Structures are given as C-alpha cells and as structure tokens.
Amino acid sequence: MVLKWLKPRQTVGFLTEIDIEHLLDQGIRGLLLDLDNTIVAWDSHDVELAVVDWLQRAKTSALSLCLVTNAKLERVERTIRPLGIPYVALARKPMLRGFKKAMHMLGTAPAETAMVGDQIFTDVLGANLLGVYSILIQLPDPKEQWWMKGTRRLEKWVMKQHKPTKA
Numbered sequence: 051m052v053l054k055w056l057k058p059r060q061t062v063g064f065l066t067e068i069d070i071e072h073l074l075d076q077g078i079r080g081l082l083l084d085l086d087n088t089i090v091a092w093d094s095h096d097v098e099l100a101v102v103d104w105l106q107r108a109k110t111s112a113l114s115l116c117l118v119t120n121a122k123l124e125r126v127e128r129t130i131r132p133l134g135i136p137y138v139a140l141a142r143k144p145m146l147r148g149f150k151k152a153m154h155m156l157g158t159a160p161a162e163t164a165m166v167g168d169q170i171f172t173d174v175l176g177a178n179l180l181g182v183y184s185i186l187i188q189l190p191d192p193k194e195q196w197w198m199k200g201t202r203r204l205e206k207w208v209m210k211q212h213k214p215t216k217a
C-alpha cells in the first residue's frame with residue numbers, strides 16, 4: 051500500500067516538542083532537519099529563541115544534526131550558518147540523494163537516523179523510503195506559498211487514512 055510510505059512514525063506540533071532523550075533511547079544518533087516551517091517560519095530568517103535553545107541542547111547531546119532542505123543555498127547560509135549546523139541545500143526532497151548525502155556527512159546509518167519536517171510528500175516520504183525514522187511537524191495553519199494549498203489538502207486526506215477507523 052502506497053499510504054504506508056506516507057505515514058510519519060511520530061507527529062509533533064513544534065520542533066521543540068521533540069524529546070531529545072527519547073530519540074537517544076531509541077538509538078537515534080543523527081537528526082536531519084527541514085528548514086521552512088520546521089526551524090524557521092516560511093520566508094523568515096529569524097530562528098526563535100526556543101528553537102535556538104532546543105538546537106543547542108540537541109547539539110550538545112549525543113545527536114549529530116544536519117539540515118536537509120530544498121531551499122536555495124543563499125537562504126540556507128544566511129539562516130543556518132550562525133547556528134553552526136552542517137547542511138545540504140537544494141536537496142530536492144523526496145529524492146533520496148540529499149538524505150543520503152546528509153547521513154554520509156554525519157556517518158549514521160538510516161536505522162539510527164531521524165528526519166523532522168513539515169511535509170508528508172517530501173520529508174516523511176523520503177525518510178520512510180530510506181528506513182529513516184520520520185517525524186512530522188503539524189502546524190495548525192502554516193504560512194507558505196499559495197500553491198501549497200492543494201498539497202496540504204492532500205496531506206490532510208492522507209493523515210485521515212492513517213487514523214484507525216471507528217467501529
């Protein structure tokens with residue numbers, strides 16, 4: 051069933067809700083991060099203080115971080131360089147090359163890697179295809195390009211299919 055590749059292993063409201071200790075307990079050593087609507091609001095360069103704090107905690111834990119984003123290099127550098135996190139820009143998710151490159155940079159196998167992002171058809175799909183633990187950020191009302199509206203509607207439908215049917 052195609053839908054199983056679109057099912058996140060975990061769903062959270064915000065990045066900062068992810069329990070770093072819990073990831074480590076599950077044997078996760080590498081964490082791949084999406085940029086827009088994950089670390090920053092769409093079209094913003096400002097990383098919220100709570101996110102900076104969470105990223106610092108993750109970095110000082112046994113986790114290694116790498117950004118995997120479809121965003122352009124210039125935008126990525128401006129946002130991420132101050133945080134000192136390595137990155138793969140123009141990754142063309144859900145194509146697998148960017149994910150693989152990031153794991154190679156971190157030296158982690160898929161089974162010990164998690165990917166966190168806000169899109170089912172890029173972040174979750176790519177991670178699932180590789181056997182990477184997928185974490186979906188479900189923003190209640192994400193700000194983004196107008197043409198994302200159709201995709202979001204489809205995502206909603208997909209998430210509905212994942213819910214166990216009521217008797």
Ligand SMILES: [Mg+2]
Binds near residue numbers: 085087
């Ligand atoms: Mg995103």
